[in-house]
Amino acid sequence: MEPFTFASSSELHLELAVKVWVYLQYNNRLEGYEKPLPYSTLLKRPDLRHRGSNLSPNSELYVTVQPFTDSKPLTVPSQTPYKHFKNGRIWNQWLKLPVCYSTLPANTQLAITVWDLSPVNPTGGDRGHHVPFGGTTISLFDDDFTLRTGRQKCKIWRHKAADGYSDTKTPWQEASKRGRRGQPEEPDIVDEKQSRRDAELERLVGLMKKHEMGEIQENRWLDQMVFRQVEKLERQQIKDTTKPQLAKRSTRETNGEQNGTSCAENDQDHVDGTFFLYIEFPRFDHPIVFTDHEYPPPPVSSVQIQPQTIAGVNFKPPPEVQLGPGIHADGGSDTDGGGPLISIYDPEIGYADNPAEAKHRRLIRGQRSALDRDLKPNPKMRDFLNKTIARGPTWELSDKEKDELWRFRHHLTRDKHALTKLVKSVNWNEQSESRQALALLPKWVEIDVDDALELLGPSIRNPGVRAFAVDRLRKADDDELLLYLLQLVQALKFEPKTSKEEDETDSSLASFLIVRSAANLKLGNFLYWYLMVELQLDEDVPSQSPANKKLFARVSYDFMKELENTPEGQVRRKTLLRQGELVTVLSKISKDVRNGKGDRVRKIEQLKKMLADPKNDLLVFDPPLALPLDPDIKATGVIADDCNVFKSTLLPLLINFKTEGGEKYPLLFKTGDDLRQDQLVVQIIALMDRLLLNENLDLKLTPYRILATSTLTGAVQFVPATTPVSNILQDPKYKASILGYLRAHNPATPGTPSILGVRKDAMDNYVKSVAGYCVVTYLLGVGDRHLDNLLIQEDGHFLHIDFGYILGRDPKPMAPLMKLSREMVEGMGGASNNPGESQFETFRQYCFTAYTTLRRSSSLILNLFSLMQDAGIPGLAIFGGDAAVRKVEERFKLDVGEEESVRFFAQMIDKEMGAWGPVLIDKLHGFTQNWRS
Known part of the structure; x- marks a missing residue:
């Protein structure tokens, strides 16, 4: 689209002005613009002989301009001064009206009347008066609600004063006429010469407008010649358009005389001619578009008026509306094209209670208890x-x-x-x-936990109800509570504000979390880091208001204070402080490595040197330190020689820790990336895995751990022995197939069950994990799925990584709803109809069972997303409000039955297998990665 610029009419604080420019000269009555009065009319009306326009073609006339809206005048009219004309009626006069553009409605019209002088009053009396020579009504804004500017040619309706009505009888442009029975009127016969003259006139008028706007360079002597030629063509055009009208009028006059009547007896004071008035509106640098004051949207009322009869009550019919003169019954006008009336919302319906509804509620709910x-x-x-x-x-x-x-x-x-x-x-x-x-x-x-979480959501503010929900959470064990801890921290924002004097210990969600987390190392560890992330959020995040930041600071302080009252509280408090120091040191090392010079090899050497530096105190932890990512792991130090820097944009660090049992615990530490979204997705996957396990369905999911320590730092559990699918398909050792990879690491041996040359347990791991991740990534709308973020472990476990795009968002076009490539299906034997050779049908059944199982727990998942909608996570905040929750709800297909939902999922599997778009995306992604490397 071409760039465009416009201004708002509400900002145009100037007086309304119009320039009455030229009243087009008609040569004289002898050239056919207006027939002279017949003697029969003059005998009957001798006063017409003394009218100024009948005495001279250049008689003195004056013009009045008045704005109208909805058939009502806005101000008093403005009038041109007296002027004596010699060669033509040319006023060249600007008229200003006492009203500003910024206050004018969109349907404003200008009623312009040309007045003639008459010394004799035809209605009686001695004083002379003025009579209308003609009038015209022009809208100030066009059909696109853009202010009219520049010169305008208005048709004058003879012997009529401009009315200014919404259905005006004096429009500035004559509407197209219709023939009999709705058929279009037969056009007048126009010769070829006249057509060429009209086209040339239209071209010259367009050039004149450009000249007036300064787009054509001024040349005075040549411009005068063009102006005279344009004036000549306009006069000739009026003469040509008048001829057929005069011919029809002569026919009517002849028929009238034959019937014993005359033209003068038809209430006509004059034989009409054709006249046009040229006016000019001010010009501006940019188009002026009508805009009104924007009021804030009122709250939606809960009152829903039903037109039909309710409970035997007959509503009164709507009152009759008496419209004013000139107003259409359907709300139309000359400026809105006959459109419907605009409905105005009454703010009192939303802000104030409806007395009738309140009384009805009291009668129904109060007296019948x-x-x-x-x-x-x-x-x-x-x-x-x-x-x-x-x-x-x-x-x-x-x-x-x-x-x-x-x-x-x-x-x-x-x-x-x-x-x-x-x-x-x-x-x-x-x-x-x-x-x-x-x-x-x-x-x-007793209600379920998912209903208790819904009662802690943003829509429930009653303290008693929230206290009842907290009482239900007290019955959950620590492992179950850990699954919802991330959302419960966000639910603190929705707690009702109470005074300090009130004792809300038993019913406060904050008090409950503090007491339970102080008594459990795992809960306390994650509560501490979830609060730290909220305290480090920038204030430009809409959800992180100063009040919320103060709230989380208060909860963090109360939690640390509560730790001092427990037997092991002092030790745990020191552990949390030491974790904070470890994260600070690793953040500094990660930034230094990323900003350092040299290739990846030099960065690895720099990392090893910094980890071994005694100043960082990372080689030995005394006493052993519980890692923030997994408090069950007690680390005794860092293995400085066994580390790595991954080849990625943010250069994440692979750091190996020594544990108390002498084992090695690897993790990835990243800076410059917000891991809160990945943390949320992995938490939901872990919850879905638990829900499936409760139904005795183990789909071998791998919900690895992720912990965001701030909005720009975090740790990720490193899953060993994993290979991207893209590398497997490029390795000739595996014959460029997933099945070859499974056979190489899990070959069939005599005496052990096998499928397709792969040990049965490894094939089961692969089929189940592919089915599980197909379902959960579809429900969460995980995007940006390519073969580099699909991994397979040697024992057959399949998993997804990198959840930067969720809820249907994807950076690539033609993104699939579910990632199921042909290579993944071939890894389980292909889509064969023989169940003895292929596991594809088993894969489908796992998908259907998992989908229907998770649909039954949809309320729990939706409530968790609802509690996170104000967390400021980019993937959720981009939708706004509860739109993110509705995105997830759409994928559960809750509006259909279980059978129909299974049929839908089966159709999606067949569609994604045969889709060519994901194949093209994978090819382009692989080509891009190879070109970068």
Whole structure:
């Protein structure tokens, strides 16, 4: 698109102005512009003989201009001064009106009337007066709501004053006429010579506009010749257009005389001619586009007016609206093309309670509390309630659903999944209603953890409800709590603010996390680092307000203080401080290596030297230090000689630690990269793995550990004995196939079961892990999938790395919904119909089982994403609001049944196997990587 620039009319603080330029000269009545008055008319109306326009073709006329909107005048009219004309009626006068452009509506029109002088009043009386010579009405903004500028040619409607109405009878451009029965009127016969003259006139008028705008260089003597020629052509064009009209008028006059009537008896004071008025609007450097003041969007009202009859109540019909003169019944006008009226939102509907609705709610929910206790739904209502309860956590309840949930609240206390829906149906601003809802919480059956997480979300602010959810979390063990700890830290932002005097220890989420984390080394380790990341977030992150930063600082302080009260608290507090020192030293070393000069070999030598430097105190840890990435690992020091620098843009460091058992623990340390998104994805994968294991489905997933220590540093667990699929397909040792790789590392031996020449356990690892990662990466919308971030271990475990793009985002076009290449399918024997040779059908069944299993736990996964929507993670923040949660929800296909969802997944597998787009992407990616290396 070409660049364009425009200005806003609301910023144009100038008075409205119009220049009455030239009233086009007509030579005289003898050339056919206007027939002279017949004697019969003059005998009947002798006063017409004394009108100025009938006495001289250059008689004195004056012009008035007045702005109108919605058929109503905006200001008083402005009038041209008296001027004596000699050769033609030329005013060349600017008229300013007492109104600014910035205050004008979009449908503003200018009513311009040319007035003639008449010394005799035809209606009686001694004083003379003025009569309308003609009028025209022009809109100030065009159809595109752009301010009209420059010269405009307006048709004058004889003997009519400009009305300024929305359906004006004096438009500045005559509308196209229609023939009989809607057929277009037959056009007038135009000869070829006239057509060429009209085309030439149109071309010259366009050049004149460019000349007026300064786009054509000025040449005075030549310009005067062009102006005279244009004036001559315009006069001739008017004469040509007048001839057929005069011919038709003569025919009508003849027919009138034959019928005993005359032209003068048809309420005509004059025989009309053809006249045009040239006006000029101010010009500006840029187009002026109409803009109004933008009001902030009001809150959406919960009131939903139904047009039909509800509960036997007949609503009154809408009142009749009496429209003013000149206003269309459909809201149309000469400026909006007859479009509908604009609906204006009433802010009071959103800001203030509807008294009728509030009274209805009090009657329904307040006075019938005793009757609702024993109320039970009938089968039809039970189906309605079950359908409402089965909705996902993002579903917006309707008024009917809220009312029915409240009506049967006592009956629903035995349904653990109904509590979240009931909480959303309560008006917590109504004290009596909130008291009744809180009284039901102790009677409710024990809810699941996923429902407790939903009650800790941003939409629930009632302290009693959140305290009930925290009580449910107290029953979870430490391992389960560790799965949701990242989201629970984010849920601290949604805690209601209480005064310091109130004792909220038992119901506070912060107090619960502090006490449980102080008693468990693992929980305390990760709580500490999650809080450190929040404290290091920049203030430009929308979610990291000063209040939130103060909140996390307070929780961190209370946590450290709580550690002092536990038997092992002092030791654990020192451990956390030592972890912080280790991360600081490794961050400095990583930055120095990345910024250092030399190739990769020199950087590796520099890394070894810095790790062995006694100043960094990394060779020996006394006492052994629990690593931040995995507190179960006690490291005794760093193996300085066994380290590496990976060939990547950020040059991550591979560092090996010695453990208490004499083993080696490798990890990757990265700086300059935000690992919070990878940390979230791996956490969700670990949760999905646990959900599948609970259903006795082990898909051999490898959720390696990731810990972000700040927004620019972090550690990643190094998975040993892994090879990228791209390297396997290029290695002739494996015959450029995944199956060859599996056979090389897991050959079939006599006496052991095997499949396709591969040990059965290795083939099972491969088939199950491919199925598991196909499902989880599809649900999370993981993008940028190429053969370099797909790894295979020697024992057949398949895994994905690098989760920089999620929720359907991908830097490459034609990205697949799920990464399943032909090479991956051939590794399990190909898509053969013989189940004895191929494991493809087994792979499909694993996919279907995993997908349906995770669909049943969709609420838990969606609630975890909902708690993370304000964490400032780039992959989530780019969508805004709860759009990220809805992206995940779309992939669960919750709006269809289980059979249809399995059918959808089967179709996706077949589609991705035969897609050529991912193959092309892999080829281009491999070519790019080889060219870079």
